[in-house]
Amino acid sequence: MNNENKTNINWYPGHMEKTRKLILKEYKNIDVVYELVDARIPRSSKISNIYEIIGNKPKILIMTKKDLADPILLEKWLVYFNNLGSKAIAIDVNNDEDIKKLISLTHELMDELQAKREEKGLKKKVIQALVVGIPNVGKSSLINRIVGKKVAQTGNKPGITHHLSWLKTNHDLILLDTPGILYPRLDNAEVARNLAAFSAIKYEVVDVNEIAFHILKKLNRYYPEKLKERYGLEPTNMELDFMACYEILGPKMGAMRGGEPDYERISNRIINDLKDEYVKGIVFDNEI
Numbered sequence: 001m002n003n004e005n006k007t008n009i010n011w012y013p014g015h016m017e018k019t020r021k022l023i024l025k026e027y028k029n030i031d032v033v034y035e036l037v038d039a040r041i042p043r044s045s046k047i048s049n050i051y052e053i054i055g056n057k058p059k060i061l062i063m064t065k066k067d068l069a070d071p072i073l074l075e076k077w078l079v080y081f082n083n084l085g086s087k088a089i090a091i092d093v094n095n096d097e098d099i100k101k102l103i104s105l106t107h108e109l110m111d112e113l114q115a116k117r118e119e120k121g122l123k124k125k126v127i128q129a130l131v132v133g134i135p136n137v138g139k140s141s142l143i144n145r146i147v148g149k150k151v152a153q154t155g156n157k158p159g160i161t162h163h164l165s166w167l168k169t170n171h172d173l174i175l176l177d178t179p180g181i182l183y184p185r186l187d188n189a190e191v192a193r194n195l196a197a198f199s200a201i202k203y204e205v206v207d208v209n210e211i212a213f214h215i216l217k218k219l220n221r222y223y224p225e226k227l228k229e230r231y232g233l234e235p236t237n238m239e240l241d242f243m244a245c246y247e248i249l250g251p252k253m254g255a256m257r258g259g260e261p262d263y264e265r266i267s268n269r270i271i272n273d274l275k276d277e278y279v280k281g282i283v284f285d286n287e288i
C-alpha cells in the first residue's frame with residue numbers, strides 16, 4: 001500500500017454510528033431517499049456505505065451545484081449513475097425548473113406505491129423523503145427551496161442538524177434533513193483533499209497548503225486554461241512545483257511576508273476562490 005495515498009483519519013467515527021441509529025428510528029416512515037453528492041466531486045462526496053444506512057429504500061441520486069460543475073463531466077457522471085440503476089438528476093438549487101423536475105421524478109418513483117394503495121382503497125400518501133449527504137453538499141438549501149422558506153440553516157461550513165423534524169411542503173412531500181453528520185471514506189488522501197477543497201471537511205483535517213496545492217494541481221491537469229486565467233500560472237505537463245507557483249502568486253496576490261511568499265494567506269485565497277465561485281466549471285473526480 002502506498003503511504004502517500006493514505007491518511008490516518010478514522011473514517012467511521014462514533015457520530016456516524018449515531019446518525020445511523022437516528023435514521024433507523026425514522027426508517028419505517030421513509031418512502032424515498034434523496035442522496036446528495038456534489039457534482040464537482042461525485043465520487044469523493046458519495047457516502048460509500050450508504051446501503052448500511054438506508055438499506056434498499058427507493059433512492060434518487062441528486063448531483064447538486066450543477067451550475068458550478070464542468071457540464072461535460074457532469075453528463076458522463078449522470079449516465080454512469082443512471083446505468084447503476086439509481087435514478088439520477090443534476091440540479092442547481094436556485095433553478096426552479098430543476099426543483100420541479102426533482103419533485104416530478106419523486107412522484108413518478110412513487111407511482112407504484114400509490115397505485116397499490118389505491119387498489120386497497122387507501123388515499124394517496126404524502127411522500128416522506130429523507131435527505132442525506134455529507135456536510136456542505138446542499139441539503140439545507142434544497143430543503144429550504146422545496147419548503148419555500150428558510151427552515152434549515154445553510155452555510156459554507158460543515159454543520160449539524162441536531163433535532164429531527166419532518167418538514168411539510170406544498171408538493172405532497174415531507175422532508176427530513178440528515179439527523180447528524182455523515183462522511184464518506186476519509187482514509188484515502190485524494191478523497192480527503194477533494195473534500196477539503198470543497199469545504200466538506202474542516203481544514204484541521206488536511207493542511208491548508210496541501211488543499212490549495214491540490215486545487216492548483218487539479219486545475220493544471222484538467223483545466224489548464226483556468227490555472228492560467230485566474231492565477232497567471234503557466235500550465236505544465238510535468239508536476240507543478242509548489243515553491244515556484246507560490247513565488248509567482250505571492251507578489252501577484254500582494255501576499256508577502258518578510259520578502260517571502262505568505263504561504264498560508266495564498267493558500268486561503270485559492271481555497272476561497274472555490275468557495276466564492278470564482279473558479280467554477282470544474283469536476284475534480286475526473287476519472288469515472
Ligand SMILES: Nc1nc2c(ncn2[C@@H]2O[C@H](COP(=O)(O)OP(=O)(O)O)[C@@H](O)[C@H]2O)c(=O)[nH]1
Nearest residue numbers: 065092093135136137138139140141154155156
Ligand atoms: N452555486 C450553488 N451553490 C449551492 C447549491 N446548493 C447549495 N449551495 C451552497 O452550498 C453551501 C452549503 O449548502 P448547505 O445547504 O448549507 O449544505 P448542507 O451542509 O448539506 O446542509 C451554501 O453556501 C449554499 O448556498 C447549488 O446548487 N449551487
Ligand SMILES: [Mg+2]
Nearest residue numbers: 139140153154
Ligand atoms: Mg445543513
